[in-house]
Amino acid sequence: MIEPLYPPKPSPGDRIAVISPSRGLPELFPLPYELGLERLRKEFGLEPVEYPSTRRMGSTPRERADDIHAAFTDPTVKAVIASIGGDDQITVLPHLDRELIRAHPKPFFGYSDNTNLLAYLWQCGIVGFHGASVMCELGRPGAMAPLTERSLRAALFTSGAYELHPADRYRDVDLPWEDPATFAQEPPTEPGSGWYWHRPERVVEGRSWGGELEIVSWLLMADREVARDLSAYDGCVLFLETCEELIGAEQVFRILRNMGERGMLHRFPALLMGRAKAWSFTRPQDADQKAAHAREQREAVLRALGMYAPDTMAVFDVDLGHTDPQLVIPYGGNVRVDGPGRRITVTY
Template sequence: MTTLSYPSKPVPGDRIAVVSPGSGLPGLFPRPFELGLERLRKEYGLEPVEYPTTRKMGSTPQERAADLHAAFADPDVKAVMASIGGDDQITVLPFLDRELIRANPKPFFGMSDNTNLLAYLYATGIVSYHGATVMTALGRPVAMDPLTADSLRAALFTSGPYELTAAARWNDVNRDWADPATFDAEPETRPGNGWTWVNADRVVEGRAWGGCLEILGWLLMADREIARDLGEYDGGVLLLETSEEMPSDIEVFRTLRNMGERGLLQRFSALLMGRPKTWSFERPNSPEEADRYAADQREAVLRAMRIYAPHTTIVFDVDYGHTDPQLVIPYGGLVRVDGPARRIAVTY
């Protein structure tokens, strides 16, 4: 069983590494990136430190690994945050020095393609944080969503329990980062309907593991960062959410089915299913189409869980992942899912 520990937290005035282990999109879209850096300075009191590949598209896996090593090894850097996700971070993992990172544990914040690093850090014994990339959460036009901002502040600077709140309003429709007008108004939001609970007759407390479903599928195919002894995950809380690529309900079911066939799905006592992103530039769904996509995905999840883990407590539409707001979840940290009280608390 891996022994996981929480790294020491930064304090205002400290330096925070900003890295691009997935994609160098800050080089293509500087506006949301620089807005995010400004908020790290002004709203959180942290001093961002960039690295050679932070704004570089097409950097090699070795170059990105070198930046991660530099960030973790620097004693003056107290936390590490990803600029954004990507689609090939899995190629960086073979070049990472696990002993260097284990000897220099720091809070790492990321999501999406950064599921690779989150799983890597879990296997290394380091609690990290799912959520809050610079360009998405911190670079939100006009202002950060208050739930995101408060959750990130608590994750960065505090230790102990933090209760998650269901969003009263949320958004998953993006505007063009290349258009300056995008940053003149906050994103339009729509009403939230709270969380949907299944098998909510118990209290579960366990370590969180999972992340972006598509990336987990890749890790499973490559056989990377998955414990050999699946008992590692017994009693844990599974985090799953889907990306802006909007996998079909059939693909979601098949991925979960394969996790079940491997014996992995049934190890967890609770599943937090992130609110699905239902709109993209490639698939600009109408509200009705978006609702149908979300309903189809929910049924795919339920279908797989009925087969492989019928008694697992499930909470749908938790506000973390690729939608806004973006609550921060401690990856490898404790999560308490209280079904009778309909409450979720995490330990930062």
């Protein structure tokens, strides 16, 4: 297994590539996108650099791969961030030049469908960063969530250990991006309930792997960016989360069951499970429905672990993935899960 490489970090004043390797939604929703660019400039001191498909819907997989190559090989660009996710980035992967990217490692930030590129970088031996898109986290209405801002700033500019903390309050209900009024006020939040620990008897420390559960399942089905020798995952920390499509608990169980049948699940001695996304515009669930959705998802995960990885420690409702605020998780980097101390520390 290739020793993981943390790429050199940018500094304030540097250029950062903004790409749309999944979907060019900045064309349809310019308000959160422009706000995100403004915050990159004013709050982080970085100069965004756009590419031909960044603001264009309908770009081909080849065109998006060309933008990825251009972003990684430009010597004046010091980091790369996705505008947003999508649902077909897996079609971009065959067009990527592994040796070219391996020869030009850079910090890449993204999540959701960008799990594809993060898994690709993992196979290249390059540590990526699961979290922080331009349109969602940087383009958040009102202001960036402080927990998100601190995590992103640390991941962007610093190295070393960073302790994660649960959010006191979080947001699950989204607001319409086409309405300017959305961005004029702080979005409503609700109280957080902390992390839920399962089997916290030990300390686990290892490289991280995972991402959005649905995308992980697609990679497994397509047999892409998954290690041929499954022992590569021995001792790693698995992290997973679900998106606004609100897949049901039974589907969550089946994906994990199939990972178990493949001989993968038991290799991870610890699992970080993101807070279950429980509201969407197509399924605007009330408080009781949201609570049931999250509870049933947790039960499904625990059922799969009980069958295939009974010794695995799990932490639920971690603020990663499709939630606000959001903590950046190094993808392929070091994660320490201290069960007795109820602490999670990542290495940026």
